[in-house]
Amino acid sequence: MKKIGVADTMFARVDMYKTVEKAIMESKENVKIIRYTVPGVKDLPVACKRLFTQGCDICIVLGMPGKEPVDKVCSHEASQGIGQVQLMVEKHILEVFVHMDEGKNNSELLTIAKNRAHDHTLNALALLKGQHTLTPRAGQGVRQGKKDEGPLE
Amino acid sequence: MKKIGVADTMFARVDMYKTVEKAIMESKENVKIIRYTVPGVKDLPVACKRLFTQGCDICIVLGMPGKEPVDKVCSHEASQGIGQVQLMVEKHILEVFVHMDEGKNNSELLTIAKNRAHDHTLNALALLKGQHTLTPRAGQGVRQGKKDEGPLE
Amino acid sequence: MKKIGVADTMFARVDMYKTVEKAIMESKENVKIIRYTVPGVKDLPVACKRLFTQGCDICIVLGMPGKEPVDKVCSHEASQGIGQVQLMVEKHILEVFVHMDEGKNNSELLTIAKNRAHDHTLNALALLKGQHTLTPRAGQGVRQGKKDEGPLE
Amino acid sequence: MKKIGVADTMFARVDMYKTVEKAIMESKENVKIIRYTVPGVKDLPVACKRLFTQGCDICIVLGMPGKEPVDKVCSHEASQGIGQVQLMVEKHILEVFVHMDEGKNNSELLTIAKNRAHDHTLNALALLKGQHTLTPRAGQGVRQGKKDEGPLE
Amino acid sequence: MKKIGVADTMFARVDMYKTVEKAIMESKENVKIIRYTVPGVKDLPVACKRLFTQGCDICIVLGMPGKEPVDKVCSHEASQGIGQVQLMVEKHILEVFVHMDEGKNNSELLTIAKNRAHDHTLNALALLKGQHTLTPRAGQGVRQGKKDEGPLE
Numbered sequence: 001m002k003k004i005g006v007a008d009t010m011f012a013r014v015d016m017y018k019t020v021e022k023a024i025m026e027s028k029e030n031v032k033i034i035r036y037t038v039p040g041v042k043d044l045p046v047a048c049k050r051l052f053t054q055g056c057d058i059c060i061v062l063g064m065p066g067k068e069p070v071d072k073v074c075s076h077e078a079s080q081g082i083g084q085v086q087l088m089v090e091k092h093i094l095e096v097f098v099h100m101d102e103g104k105n106n107s108e109l110l111t112i113a114k115n116r117a118h119d120h121t122l123n124a125l126a127l128l129k130g131q132h133t134l135t136p137r138a139g140q141g142v143r144q145g146k147k148d149e150g151p152l153e
Numbered sequence: 154m155k156k157i158g159v160a161d162t163m164f165a166r167v168d169m170y171k172t173v174e175k176a177i178m179e180s181k182e183n184v185k186i187i188r189y190t191v192p193g194v195k196d197l198p199v200a201c202k203r204l205f206t207q208g209c210d211i212c213i214v215l216g217m218p219g220k221e222p223v224d225k226v227c228s229h230e231a232s233q234g235i236g237q238v239q240l241m242v243e244k245h246i247l248e249v250f251v252h253m254d255e256g257k258n259n260s261e262l263l264t265i266a267k268n269r270a271h272d273h274t275l276n277a278l279a280l281l282k283g284q285h286t287l288t289p290r291a292g293q294g295v296r297q298g299k300k301d302e303g304p305l306e
Numbered sequence: 307m308k309k310i311g312v313a314d315t316m317f318a319r320v321d322m323y324k325t326v327e328k329a330i331m332e333s334k335e336n337v338k339i340i341r342y343t344v345p346g347v348k349d350l351p352v353a354c355k356r357l358f359t360q361g362c363d364i365c366i367v368l369g370m371p372g373k374e375p376v377d378k379v380c381s382h383e384a385s386q387g388i389g390q391v392q393l394m395v396e397k398h399i400l401e402v403f404v405h406m407d408e409g410k411n412n413s414e415l416l417t418i419a420k421n422r423a424h425d426h427t428l429n430a431l432a433l434l435k436g437q438h439t440l441t442p443r444a445g446q447g448v449r450q451g452k453k454d455e456g457p458l459e
Numbered sequence: 460m461k462k463i464g465v466a467d468t469m470f471a472r473v474d475m476y477k478t479v480e481k482a483i484m485e486s487k488e489n490v491k492i493i494r495y496t497v498p499g500v501k502d503l504p505v506a507c508k509r510l511f512t513q514g515c516d517i518c519i520v521l522g523m524p525g526k527e528p529v530d531k532v533c534s535h536e537a538s539q540g541i542g543q544v545q546l547m548v549e550k551h552i553l554e555v556f557v558h559m560d561e562g563k564n565n566s567e568l569l570t571i572a573k574n575r576a577h578d579h580t581l582n583a584l585a586l587l588k589g590q591h592t593l594t595p596r597a598g599q600g601v602r603q604g605k606k607d608e609g610p611l612e
Numbered sequence: 613m614k615k616i617g618v619a620d621t622m623f624a625r626v627d628m629y630k631t632v633e634k635a636i637m638e639s640k641e642n643v644k645i646i647r648y649t650v651p652g653v654k655d656l657p658v659a660c661k662r663l664f665t666q667g668c669d670i671c672i673v674l675g676m677p678g679k680e681p682v683d684k685v686c687s688h689e690a691s692q693g694i695g696q697v698q699l700m701v702e703k704h705i706l707e708v709f710v711h712m713d714e715g716k717n718n719s720e721l722l723t724i725a726k727n728r729a730h731d732h733t734l735n736a737l738a739l740l741k742g743q744h745t746l747t748p749r750a751g752q753g754v755r756q757g758k759k760d761e762g763p764l765e
Contacts, residue, residue: 008291013305015292036284037291039276042232042248046239047284053243062292070252073229076379079348081236083387086352087394088240090359095348099376106305113305123345131342131353138314138343139321139368152319152412152419161597166611168598189590190597192582195538195554199545200590206549215598223558226535234542241546259611266611382685385654389693392658393700396665401654405682429651437648437659444620444649445627445674458625458718458725467750472764474751495743496750498735501691501707505698506743512702521751529711532688540695547699565764572764 002031002128005051005059011040012064014110016096016117020060023121031128041065041097042074045081052089058124059093062117067101075099092127094120098145116145155184155281158204158212164193165217167263169249169270173213176274184281194218194250195227198234205242211277212246215270220254228252245280247273251298269298308337308434311357311365317346318370320416322402322423326366329427337434347371347403348380351387358395364430365399368423373407381405398433400426404451422451461490461587464510464518470499471523473569475555475576479519482580490587500524500556501533504540511548517583518552521576526560534558551586553579557604575604614643614740617663617671623652624676626722628708628729632672635733643740653677653709654686657693664701670736671705674729679713687711704739706732710757728757 004024008017017035024031034054036047041063048059061082065075075097082093096117103109123144126133141149157177161170170188177184187207189200194216201212214235218228228250235246249270256262276297279286294302310330314323323341330337340360342353347369354365367388371381381403388399402423409415429450432439447455463483467476476494483490493513495506500522507518520541524534534556541552555576562568582603585592600608616636620629629647636643646666648659653675660671673694677687687709694705708729715721735756738745753761 010287010290010293010295012292013294013302015304017291035288037286037288038245038280039247039273039287039295039297042236043245045236046243046245049240049243050284072379073225073232076383077229077232077236079379079383080233080386081240083348083351083383084237084240084390087355087387087390090352090355092344092349092352094345110305120345127344131356133343134316134345135341135343137316138323139318140316141319142316142345144345149319151321152416163593163596163599163601165598166600166608168610170597188594190592190594191551191586192553192579192593192601192603195542196551198542199549199551202546202549203590226531226538230535230538230542233539234546237543237546263611378685382689385685385689386692389654389657389689390696393661393693393696396658396661398650398655398658400651426651433650437662439649440622440651441647441649443622444629445624446622447625448622448651450651455625457627458722469746469749469752469754471751472753472761474763476750494747496745496747497704497739498706498732498746498754498756501695502704504695505702505704508699508702509743532684532691536688536691536695539692540699543696543699569764 003034003056004031004124005034005036005048005056006062007036007038007044007047007051007059008062009038009040009044012062014064014113016062016113019114019117020062020121023118027125029125040074041078044078045085048082048085048093049088052091058091058128060120060124061093061095063097064113065097065099067099094124096120112145119144156187156209157184157277158187158189158201158209159215160189160191160197160200160204160212161215162191162193162197165215167217167266169215169266172267172270173215173274176271180278182278193227194231197231198238201235201238201246202241205244211244211281213273213277214246214248216250217266218250218252220252247277249273265298272297309340309362310337310430311340311342311354311362312368313342313344313350313353313357313365314368315344315346315350318368320370320419322368322419325420325423326368326427329424333431335431346380347384350384351391354388354391354399355394358397364397364434366426366430367399367401369403370419371403371405373405400430402426418451425450462493462515463490463583464493464495464507464515465521466495466497466503466506466510466518467521468497468499468503471521473523473572475521475572478573478576479521479580482577486584488584499533500537503537504544507541507544507552508547511550517550517587519555519579519583520552521555523557523559523572526558553583555579571604578603615646615668616643616736617646617648617660617668618674619648619650619656619659619663619671620674621650621652621656624674626676626725628674628725631726631729632674632733635730639737641737652686653690656690657697660694660697660705661700664703670703670740672732672736673705673707675709676725677709677711679711706736708732724757731756
C-alpha cells in the first residue's frame with residue numbers, strides 16, 4: 001500500500017488536512033496517510049524529510065504564509081527547503097500554500113484553500129500512478145484553487 | 154534524557170535564553186539544555202550543526218535581526234542555513250527571530266521576544282514527544298509572540 | 307541511443323511538448339524521448355532528477371511562470387532546483403521558461419513559446435554531440451524565442 | 460597550536476588583514492595565521508574551504524562589497540557560500556563585510572572596517588576556546604565596528 | 613601542465629574567449645585551455661563541473677546577463693550554481709560577467725568586457741601559482757574591467 005505524508009502547520013488559519021483526507025477517501029485509492037504537524041511553514045521541509053524516512057512515497061504540505069514582507073521571505077525559505085528535500089529523496093512534495101493576501105476576503109481565502117488542497121491531493125494520487133498520468137492535461141493552463149486559465153490556442 | 158540545544162547571539166538586545174530556560178524548568182520535562190553563544194544570526198546555523206553533533210535532539214535559535222535592508226538579507230541567509238542544517242541531521246530547529254522593526258517601541262519588542270521564546274520552547278518540547286502532539290491545533294491560526302489569529306471558520 | 311528527458315507542466319498554457327517532439331523528429335537524430343508531466347514549475351526539478359535516474363542524457367523543461375510577484379518567486383525556486391539537479395548528475399537541463407508577461411498579447415506569447423521550445427531543442431541536440439558544437443556561435447548574441455541580438459562588434 | 464585562516468580580497472579598499480594580525484599578536488594567543496587572497500568576495504567561500512583543508516580551526520573573511528545593486532547581490536551570494544562551507548566542515552567563519560555605503564565618508568568607512576576586523580578577530584579567538592566564552596555577553600546588543608546598542612532592559 | 617577551463621555562452625554579445633586566449637598566450641605560462649560553449653549563463657555551472665571532471669585546475673566563465681529584471685534573476689541563479697560547483701570540487705571559478713546595463717553605450721560595454729576578461733585571466737593564472745600571489749594587492753581597491761578604486765588610505 002502506498003503512503004502519502006501530509007505535513008501541516010498550526011500557523012495556517014484553515015484545517016486543510018480535512019479536505020485532503022476527504023479527497024483521499026472519496027478517491028477509493030488504497031493509500032495510507034501519515035500526518036505531521038509543525039508550528040509554521042519553515043518547519044515543513046524537515047517534517048517531510050522525516051515522513052519520507054517513515055516510508056512515504058509522496059508528500060503534501062499545507063501552509064498559509066502571511067501577507068507581510070517578512071512572511072514572503074519565510075515562505076520562500078520554506079519552498080527552497082521543500083525543493084531540496086525532493087532532490088534528496090527523489091520523490092515529489094506537492095506544495096499547497098495559500099497566501100493570506102490571495103483572496104479578497106476570508107470567505108474567498110477559505111474557498112481557495114479548500115479547492116487547492118483538494119486539487120493537489122488528486123495530483124498527488126495521479127503522480128503516484130506514474131509520470132504520464134497528468135500528461136493529457138499538459139499545457140492546458142490548469143490551476144489549483146482557482147479557475148483554470150485554459151490553453152492559449 | 155532528551156537534549157535541547159539553544160543557540161543565541163550577542164547581537165540580540167534581549168537575553169531570550171532566560172525565558173527558554175524558565176519555560177523548560179516550569180514544564181517539569183526531564184530534558185538537558187546545551188547552550189552555544191555566537192556573535193550574530195549568521196553564525197547560528199553552524200552552532201546548531203555542532204549542537205546536534207553533541208547529541209541534541211532538537212534546537213532552538215534565538216536572534217534579533219536589525220531593521221536595515223542589509224539586516225534583512227543577513228536574516229534570510231541565516232534562515233537558509235538553519236533550513237539546511239535541519240535537512241542534514243533530520244531534526245527540527247525552532248527559529249525564534251524577532252525583527253527590530255516588529256514592535257512599535259522597545260517595550261513591545263521586549264514582550265514579543267519573551268513571548269515568542271516562551272511559545273517556541275513549548276513547541277520544541279511538544280515536537281520532542283512526537284509528530285502528532287501539535288495536531289489538535291493544526292490550522293488554528295496559532296502565533297508565537299503575538300495574539301493568535303484564530304481559524305477562518 | 308541517446309535519451310532526452312522532457313518534463314512539462316499542466317500550469318503552462320501552451321503544449322510546448324509538441325514543438326519539442328517535432329523538432330527532434332525533423333532533426334533525424336536517433337534519440338529517444340522520455341516525458342514526465344507535473345502540476346507546475348516547482349515540480350520540475352525532481353521530475354528531471356527521476357528522468358536522469360531513468361537514463362536520460364540531457365533534459366528539457368517546459369514551463370510558463372505567471373506574471374504576479376508570487377509567480378516570479380516560484381519560477382526562481384524552480385530554477386534553483388533545476389540548477390541543483392544539473393550539478394548532482396553532471397548533465398545539462400535546458401530551461402524553456404516563458405513568462406506570462408513576456409509577450410504583448412497571447413499571440414506573441416504563443417510565438418515566443420513555440421520558438422523557444424524549438425530553439426532549445428536544437429541546443430539540447432547540439433550539446434549531446436559535445437561541448438564544442440555551439441562554439442562557432444559563442445559571443446554572437448544568440449536568443450531563443452526572440453530575434454538574435456547579434457554581436458556588439 | 461590552533462590555526463586561524465584569513466581570506467581577503469583585492470577588491471576591498473582597506474587592508475583589514477593588518478588589523479587582524481595586530482589583534483592576534485596583542486592577544487598573546489598561541490595561534491598560527493594562514494592567509495589567502497582572492498579577487499573579490501565571491502571567491503572567498505572556496506578560499507575558506509581550502510583553508511579548512513589546510514587544517515584551519517576557524518576562518519575570518521574580509522570583504523568590502525560595493526554600493527550598487529549588483530554588488531549587493533554579489534555580497535549575498537558570497538554570504539550564502541560562506542554559510543555552506545561552515546556546514547560542510549562544521550567550523551565557524553566570521554564574516555567581516557563592510558558595505559561601501561555604511562559610512563558617511565571615507566574616514567568613517569575606514570574606522571568601521573578597522574573596528575569590525577578587530578572585534579571579529581577577538582570573537583574568533585573566543586570561539587576557539589569554546590561555545591560558552593561569548594555567553595556572558597549574550598543578548599547584550601553587541602555590535603562589531605560600531606557602538607554597541609546595549610540591551611533593551 | 614595545468615589546465616584552465618573556459619566556459620562561455622552564445623547569449624553574450626562579445627566573444628570574450630578571444631581575449632582570454634590572447635592573455636594566456638602572452639603570459640607565456642605553460643597551461644592548456646579546455647573550452648565549453650553553452651546557450652546562456654544558467655548553463656555555465658554544470659559546464660564547469662564537467663570541465664573539472666576533465667581535469668581542469670581552475671575555470672573562467674564568460675557571460676553577459678541582460679538588463680531586464682528576469683535577466684538579473686538568471687544571473688543570480690547562475691552565480692549561485694557557480695558558487696556551489698567551487699565548493700564541490702574545492703577549486704576556483706573566476707566569474708567574468710558583464711551586465712548589459714554596465715556601460716553607457718556599446719563601445720563602453722565592449723571595453724569593459726575585454727578588460728574584465730583580460731584581468732580575470734591574469735587573476736586565474738595568479739591563483740594557479742598559489743594563495744599568496746595576489747596578496748601584495750590585497751585591500752587595494754582593485755577592479756576588473758574598470759579603473760581601480762585604490763585604497764582608502
